[in-house]
Amino acid sequence: MPTAVLQTPPAPAAAEPVLVVDRLRAYYRTHAFGLDRDIRAVDDISLTVAPGEVYGIAGESSSGKTTLIKTIVGAIRPPLAVVGGSVRFRFGGEIRDIYALTPAELQTIRWRHLSCILQGSMNVLNPVRQIRHSFQDFAFPHMGLKPAAFWQAVRAHLARLDLDPAVLDSYPHQLSGGMRQRTTIALATVCTPEFIVADEPTTALDVIVQRDVLTMLRDIQRRLGSSFLFVTHDMSVHATVSDRVGIVYAGRLVEEAETPTLFRGALHPYTQHLVASLPRIGDTTRRASLPGRPPSLADPPSGCRFHPRCPLAMDVCREKVPALVEAAPRHRVACFAVSGAPS
Amino acid sequence: MSLILDVDHVGKTFVQGGLLSRREVEAVRDVSFSLDAERPEILSVVGESGSGKSTLAAMVLGRLVPTRGRILFEGGDVAAIRSRAGRRAFMARVQPVLQNPFEAFNPLKRVDRYLFATAANFVVGGGRTRAAIEERVDRALVEVGLTLAEVRGRFPHELSGGQLQRTAIARALIPEPRLLVADEPVSMVDASLRMAIVNLFGALRDRLGLSIIYITHDLATAYYISDRILIMRKGEVVERGAARAVLDNPQHPYSIALKQAVLTPDFG
Numbered sequence: 305m306p307t308a309v310l311q312t313p314p315a316p317a318a319a320e321p322v323l324v325v326d327r328l329r330a331y332y333r334t335h336a337f338g339l340d341r342d343i344r345a346v347d348d349i350s351l352t353v354a355p356g357e358v359y360g361i362a363g364e365s366s367s368g369k370t371t372l373i374k375t376i377v378g379a380i381r382p383p384l385a386v387v388g389g390s391v392r393f394r395f396g397g398e399i400r401d402i403y404a405l406t407p408a409e410l411q412t413i414r415w416r417h418l419s420c421i422l423q424g425s426m427n428v429l430n431p432v433r434q435i436r437h438s439f440q441d442f443a444f445p446h447m448g449l450k451p452a453a454f455w456q457a458v459r460a461h462l463a464r465l466d467l468d469p470a471v472l473d474s475y476p477h478q479l480s481g482g483m484r485q486r487t488t489i490a491l492a493t494v495c496t497p498e499f500i501v502a503d504e505p506t507t508a509l510d511v512i513v514q515r516d517v518l519t520m521l522r523d524i525q526r527r528l529g530s531s532f533l534f535v536t537h538d539m540s541v542h543a544t545v546s547d548r549v550g551i552v553y554a555g556r557l558v559e560e561a562e563t564p565t566l567f568r569g570a571l572h573p574y575t576q577h578l579v580a581s582l583p584r585i586g587d588t589t590r591r592a593s594l595p596g597r598p599p600s601l602a603d604p605p606s607g608c609r610f611h612p613r614c615p616l617a618m619d620v621c622r623e624k625v626p627a628l629v630e631a632a633p634r635h636r637v638a639c640f641a642v643s644g645a646p647s
Numbered sequence: 648m649s650l651i652l653d654v655d656h657v658g659k660t661f662v663q664g665g666l667l668s669r670r671e672v673e674a675v676r677d678v679s680f681s682l683d684a685e686r687p688e689i690l691s692v693v694g695e696s697g698s699g700k701s702t703l704a705a706m707v708l709g710r711l712v713p714t715r716g717r718i719l720f721e722g723g724d725v726a727a728i729r730s731r732a733g734r735r736a737f738m739a740r741v742q743p744v745l746q747n748p749f750e751a752f753n754p755l756k757r758v759d760r761y762l763f764a765t766a767a768n769f770v771v772g773g774g775r776t777r778a779a780i781e782e783r784v785d786r787a788l789v790e791v792g793l794t795l796a797e798v799r800g801r802f803p804h805e806l807s808g809g810q811l812q813r814t815a816i817a818r819a820l821i822p823e824p825r826l827l828v829a830d831e832p833v834s835m836v837d838a839s840l841r842m843a844i845v846n847l848f849g850a851l852r853d854r855l856g857l858s859i860i861y862i863t864h865d866l867a868t869a870y871y872i873s874d875r876i877l878i879m880r881k882g883e884v885v886e887r888g889a890a891r892a893v894l895d896n897p898q899h900p901y902s903i904a905l906k907q908a909v910l911t912p913d914f915g
């Protein structure tokens with residue numbers, strides 16, 4: 305049995321946070337081949353996001369980032385279940401506990417204050433109808449504009465994402481992968497939300513278009529003081545837009561720091577490996593990968609979940625779970641090699 | 648010199664819009680390149696979103712018929728393959744990894760079905776027993792950091808983005824094809840696993856003589872692993888050459904702008 309994890313709350317930011325995620329646990333409770341098993345995709349994660357802050361999340365494939373995002377925005381469908389912890393947003397001075405809301409209240413919040421861009425899912429776009437209908441159905445009711453002004457706003461917004469307004473007359477399958485991705489971003493952001501949540505929003509884009517999309521998101525965020533919580537594997541994007549970055553490994557947050565610190569002075573061995581593995585134009589030195597595979601979240605390694613692959617692993621790492629503790633102001637790390645082994 | 652693939656002045660025009668707003672989109676315009684059978688290589692195709700990369704890939708795979716020009720694979724016209732047997736012989740030698748696995752996999756079909764079907768169809772010899780097929784599938788998954796146990800019985804939405812993408816790569820490698828057409832195969836995979844997969848591509852090229860068309864927006868991995876590169880914009884190839892020479896010193900204004908827009912993971 306892992307020992308109970310004691311987490312230090314992150315350092316208080318200047319203003320009250322807009323989002324407080326507290327000791328969140330969300331598992332996929334599956335029954336396969338006559339066996340019940342829990343896939344512990346989000347396992348005791350705490351973090352906060354300040355007003356106007358861009359909080360970036362990175363981490364290994366299948367470590368639970370998408371599950372964390374879904375859990376935070378309340379997009380929870382069986383077999384996913386929240387088994388502990390809470391998610392609270394503060395909109396207009398009012399605290400909203402996501403799991404205490406009725407489905408109708410959650411819908412209103414999602415459209416009025418939050419905007420979600422989920423991973424790889426272009427399925428907000430109806431495959432048998434032209435794109436314009438999606439804007440008509442989802443965005444028009446929330447914008448409070450007359451039709452002419454609404455379509456003008458939509459066209460201007462599409463242009464900022466390097467999209468020709470002609471996409472409105474296309475069916476989703478007639479667009480390229482990157483054009484569909486930008487269309488879903490346009491749909492989610494045309495209402496200029498207070499809090500943007502995005503999962504791999506720019507994976508299908510060339511670097512020039514990606515820059516324009518990130519600029520647009522940054523503009524909304526600066527102009528309205530919105531917060532932005534997003535996941536991407538592209539560490540260059542974090543280096544460019546994130547104020548803080550959290551690193552997820554096997555369902556847990558293992559390190560969190562302000563972006564320059566994370567790139568220049570990462571303390572967790574997984575983060576150090578991740579940063580060192582980044583390829584660069586002009587560099588062909590062979591990159592080694594981590595030994596072994598991403599761990600199973602149904603039966604994660606005991607103690608520190610990184611121990612089977614960690615070059616610094618000690619005996620204690622196999623037995624005890626390292627708590628996420630502050631190693632320096634606004635820099636939290638979960639590693640015994642950093643915090644010292646418990647006695 | 649014998650060519651494994653010869654793309655000869657190929658173009659594709661689509662018609663979009665309704666009766667009143669009908670317009671033609673020239674997705675690919677007059678593109679030519681070839682791959683040498685004796686010198687397997689990784690050819691990166693990079694460029695603007697919407698520049699025709701996936702359309703080009705679909706034509707190489709025989710999924711779309713070119714409006715102009717023709718594509719020869721091992722000397723035969725890809726668009727002329729009609730029979731089931733011909734199609735199957737082609738697929739044994741040319742395999743796809745399609746862009747965005749969430750759209751490429753049927754959401755109602757368990758992912759392992761694709762893997763078992765591919766292994767049963769294409770793995771020849773004494774290896775057709777259930778156990779041999781499972782062993783082959785597991786071996787392919789282990790190469791990309793997964794196992795059959797993790798994938799078995801799962802629907803596409805029950806896997807993470809990177810797991811699904813790696814499953815697609817594993818499936819394509821099962822038949823041991825001559826040519827892999829990979830459309831953004833690692834866009835949802837973290838940097839460490841991404842390097843493991845491009846290293847795997849390099850090893851398959853060197854060990855098994857696999858040729859790879861690697862479509863990507865990630866210029867850093869294109870630089871790291873590929874031999875040649877094509878840079879596309881608005882349906883055309885605007886620059887081509889040895890990958891490192893082109894990326895070290897791009898000539899076309901679009902290539903220069905593309906390289907300048909690359910964000911770096913460096914600080915300070």
Ligand SMILES: Nc1ncnc2c1ncn2[C@@H]1O[C@H](COP(=O)(O)OP(=O)(O)OP(=O)(O)O)[C@@H](O)[C@H]1O
Binds near residue numbers: 332809
């Ligand atoms: N509906 C589901 N049922 C069962 N398991 C699931 C389901 N969805 C995801 N999982 C599992 O939960 C784990 C975490 O998945 P998640 O999608 O959150 O990862 P991720 O960090 O977003 O990965 P990636 O970077 O590859 O997208 C994975 O092992 C995945 O297979």
Ligand SMILES: Nc1ncnc2c1ncn2[C@@H]1O[C@H](COP(=O)(O)OP(=O)(O)OP(=O)(O)O)[C@@H](O)[C@H]1O
Binds near residue numbers: 478700
């Ligand atoms: N089935 C189709 N019907 C009509 N137009 C299409 C179809 N498929 C693609 N197009 C158009 O062809 C052009 C090229 O699309 P393609 O998908 O080949 O681009 P791409 O280079 O792969 O882009 P991305 O990097 O965004 O995936 C786009 O303008 C797109 O709208």
Ligand code: SF4
Binds near residue numbers: 572608626
């Ligand atoms: S706690 Fe131990 S195993 Fe885990 S990262 Fe630190 S040194 Fe490595």
Ligand SMILES: [Mg+2]
Binds near residue numbers: 369370371423807808
């Ligand atoms: Mg994900």
Ligand SMILES: [Mg+2]
Binds near residue numbers: 480481482702746830
């Ligand atoms: Mg494409």
